[in-house]
Amino acid sequence: MDEQSVRAALAGLPLGGLRYYAQTGSTNDDAAKWLASGAPHLALVAAGEQTAGRGREGRTWQSPAGTSLALSLVLRPASVEQQPLARYTALGSLAVCSALEHSGLSARIKWPNDVLLQGKKVAGVLAEAHWNGERLEAVILGIGINVATESTALAEQREGRLRFPATSVSAAAGRPVERSRLLRAVVAELLAWQARALPAIMTAWQERLAFLNEQVRIETDVSGKAASQVGRVLGLEPDGSLRLELADGAVKALHFGEIRLHPLETDTI
Ligand code: BT5
Numbered sequence: 001m002d003e004q005s006v007r008a009a010l011a012g013l014p015l016g017g018l019r020y021y022a023q024t025g026s027t028n029d030d031a032a033k034w035l036a037s038g039a040p041h042l043a044l045v046a047a048g049e050q051t052a053g054r055g056r057e058g059r060t061w062q063s064p065a066g067t068s069l070a071l072s073l074v075l076r077p078a079s080v081e082q083q084p085l086a087r088y089t090a091l092g093s094l095a096v097c098s099a100l101e102h103s104g105l106s107a108r109i110k111w112p113n114d115v116l117l118q119g120k121k122v123a124g125v126l127a128e129a130h131w132n133g134e135r136l137e138a139v140i141l142g143i144g145i146n147v148a149t150e151s152t153a154l155a156e157q158r159e160g161r162l163r164f165p166a167t168s169v170s171a172a173a174g175r176p177v178e179r180s181r182l183l184r185a186v187v188a189e190l191l192a193w194q195a196r197a198l199p200a201i202m203t204a205w206q207e208r209l210a211f212l213n214e215q216v217r218i219e220t221d222v223s224g225k226a227a228s229q230v231g232r233v234l235g236l237e238p239d240g241s242l243r244l245e246l247a248d249g250a251v252k253a254l255h256f257g258e259i260r261l262h263p264l265e266t267d268t269i
Contacts, residue, residue, distance in 0.1 A: 001048050001066075001179050009180035013187055016040035016074065023065065025052035028128055028142040031072040035130060035138055041076040042194075044187065053144060054126060056113065061124055061144045062158050067151035067168075069183055072142040073190055083198055085129055086240025086256055088139045089113045090205045091193045092125035096143060097208050098193070099185035105172055108210035110164075111233075111242045112256055115145075116210050120167035122146055143186065145169065147179050206236045218244065218254060 003020045010018060017040055024030055027045040029052075034043060049065035063070040075088060089112055096115045097107040100122075108116045115123035126142040146152055146168035156162055169177045193201065211233045219228045231244035234251065241253040 001183075005180050006046055006183065009184045010044075010187055013184070013191060014042065015044050015187070015191075016042035017044070019043075019045045021045070021047045023047065023049045023051065024070075026050055026054050026142075027070050027072040028054060028126060028140050031074055031140045031142075032128070032130065035074055035140065039074045039138075041074065042191065043074040044071060046071040046183065050144075054142075055124060056126060059163075060159065061126070062151075062155035063144050064151055064154035064158070067146070067148035067154060069143070069145040069147055069179055069186070071183065071187070072140050073187075073194075075139045075141055075194060077136055077139070084239045085127065085139070086112065087198060087201055088127040088129075088141055089125050089256075090201050090240060091190065092127060092141050092143050093123075094193050094201065094204055094208070095186050095189035096123045096125075096145060098189040099182060100169065102185055103169075103173060103177065103182075105169070107208065109205060109208045110210045111236075112240070114164065117167055117169070117172035119210075120165045120172075121162075122167050122169060122172065141190070143190075145182065145186070147177055147182060149176075202236060202238065202240070205240070209233065209236065216244075 006020045024047045027047050030045045047070045050063035050070045053061035053063045053070060055061045093109045093115050100107045105117055110116050113125040114121050123143060123145040128140045129136055130138045147170060149168050149171045151168045152166040215230060215232055217228060217230050231246045234243040234245050237243055237253050241255050244252050244254055246252055
């Protein structure tokens with residue numbers, strides 16, 4: 001995948017602009033720099049490899065060369081629009097799910113931001129808000145996808161141990177999947193989903209929610225104080241919080257933040 005093939009793959013899509021790097025630190029950082037110099041709505045940064053890819057809360061994300069997709073889309077909200085930040089993360093996961101569904105794969109969203117195929121993480125989403133005082137200037141929506149089968153072994157090698165079992169699109173599909181085709185499908189879906197209204201996004205998110213009606217372990221780490229609890233996933237609140245039924249029957253809404261979710265049977269780190 002080079003600049004020419006990326007531009008050809010994305011031809012005709014109504015992007016605000018496109019920058020491609022064969023290798024970069026982090027496409028979210030590139031998009032932030034672009035934003036500072038006036039990146040338009042729907043400006044896209046894509047890279048063939050990231051050397052300093054970022055996950056949530058200071059964690060790292062591996063995008064090994066030749067095997068994965070790394071992209072970041074700039075979304076500038078209309079000035080009157082006040083939407084929960086969760087919406088943007090949902091856009092990213094939904095776009096990946098829809099693109100995979102076109103290839104006959106059934107993806108699920110592990111709340112809040114992971115895309116799973118066959119119960120394993122295939123993609124991660126990092127939505128970062130950029131404020132101008134009180135005003136939300138833009139959200140940079142970053143997506144990393146494991147495409148080739150080697151991507152997960154390479155990621156594991158570099159990370160040590162992954163926080164959650166990982167897979168790739170090619171491994172789940174049982175055949176090699178071309179990165180530029182998947183890139184086009186994901187970007188086309190991103191453009192479609194970002195134009196949809198909040199209720200449609202929330203419904204689609206809930207329909208793809210992993211572990212619905214299943215028991216999960218929730219780990220929180222608030223100011224260095226770790227806690228763990230078990231509950232059954234009931235669904236989503238209108239603002240994208242996760243509705244959970246605890247062992248004593250109490251129903252609790254979990255907000256975005258320092259939360260980790262694991263299914264009980266594959267409890268990992
Ligand atoms: C995420 O964070 O899953 C969000 C990842 C977002 C990456 C994209 S790539 C384009 C854009 N530019 C960036 O710099 N970032 C975005 P989180 O839920 O915090 O998961 C991070 C954890 O996933 C790490 O601690 C690792 O254990 C694990 N991990 C790292 N690389 C992985 C990979 N390739 N596949 C599966 N798991 C991985």
